[in-house]
Amino acid sequence: MITVSLFGRGGQGIKTASHIVGDAAFTSGNHVQDQPLYGAERRGAPISAYVRISQTPILERGKITNSSLVVIADDSLLDSIVDNPLQTVTDSTVIMINSSKGVSEIRTRYNINNVLAVLDLTKLTQDITHKSIPGVAVASTTCKLLGFEFDVIEKSLRAELKEIGIHQEDISRNVELARSCFNQTTHAKIETITKIKIKESPIIDPIYHHPQISTCTITATGNSRLRERGAWSNFKPVIDYEGCTKCMICYVYCPDSAFTIDVKGFPVVDYDACKGCNICKTECPTKVISLVRRENK
Numbered sequence: 001m002i003t004v005s006l007f008g009r010g011g012q013g014i015k016t017a018s019h020i021v022g023d024a025a026f027t028s029g030n031h032v033q034d035q036p037l038y039g040a041e042r043r044g045a046p047i048s049a050y051v052r053i054s055q056t057p058i059l060e061r062g063k064i065t066n067s068s069l070v071v072i073a074d075d076s077l078l079d080s081i082v083d084n085p086l087q088t089v090t091d092s093t094v095i096m097i098n099s100s101k102g103v104s105e106i107r108t109r110y111n112i113n114n115v116l117a118v119l120d121l122t123k124l125t126q127d128i129t130h131k132s133i134p135g136v137a138v139a140s141t142t143c144k145l146l147g148f149e150f151d152v153i154e155k156s157l158r159a160e161l162k163e164i165g166i167h168q169e170d171i172s173r174n175v176e177l178a179r180s181c182f183n184q185t186t187h188a189k190i191e192t193i194t195k196i197k198i199k200e201s202p203i204i205d206p207i208y209h210h211p212q213i214s215t216c217t218i219t220a221t222g223n224s225r226l227r228e229r230g231a232w233s234n235f236k237p238v239i240d241y242e243g244c245t246k247c248m249i250c251y252v253y254c255p256d257s258a259f260t261i262d263v264k265g266f267p268v269v270d271y272d273a274c275k276g277c278n279i280c281k282t283e284c285p286t287k288v289i290s291l292v293r294r295e296n297k
């Protein structure tokens, strides 16, 4: 069985990417299981999706803990202290990362010795589709690494994008994007996983509080302030104050309370609290907010 884990942020099209990969694998004559995993209000938050591909019926379910191929659509996840995608990597895992950084910089910074491919899928996506949703680029790159033909990928992505209501013109741009990613990705040797290794889960022993003094106590790092939402996105909102009317709609709509107000009454973004979800940009009535790429977090 080939096990593929895709990691990204809500809004990056990772669920769609896993469906395209799953469909392409199925069309290529395999048994397939593809499933995204995310909670409520996930835009900008880490999400994952899993694809199992096998020549025989697939009996296991759930999260993949031992990946043949790990695809990381947002390199900021590599700095995460919980649910870091590298936790599912073994010595034989092939890793693909969407990043503007070079292969050697990624290897050194994250101590990666595996077969590694790095492509700036976000830039390719912006150049070709004029949008910043790299899901199709992720899917095409993944399919190329898995050895599928481009014709199969194109058929799967056209069907998936049509099903989620994407206009024909945008589908054509995405096909062009997929072809470009396909041509720039080298086919890598993907190891088949025959035996699943179960990793030990850490056991947390909560502190006992008598009901009379019981308060909300943080017992795991994943729930603590160590997990700043500022690390959740490759993009951040920038306000052009020339056209800002101080209406504070951005302030009201921000789901993470990332705005404060300065002494002159203008909204100011706290980039440590901002997860780059794009909501303030969408809601700003005067369209003075733009999303720019965070290059060096």
Ligand code: SF4
Pocket (backbone or CB within 6 Å): 236, 237, 253, 254, 255, 256, 257, 258, 259, 269, 273, 274, 275, 276, 277, 278, 279, 280, 281
């Ligand atoms: S500041 Fe804007 S982009 Fe950042 S979390 Fe708030 S609404 Fe989202």
Ligand code: SF4
Pocket (backbone or CB within 6 Å): 239, 243, 244, 245, 246, 247, 248, 249, 250, 251, 267, 283, 284, 285, 286, 287, 288, 289
């Ligand atoms: S929504 Fe736009 S115009 Fe209104 S305060 Fe925010 S940035 Fe300024």
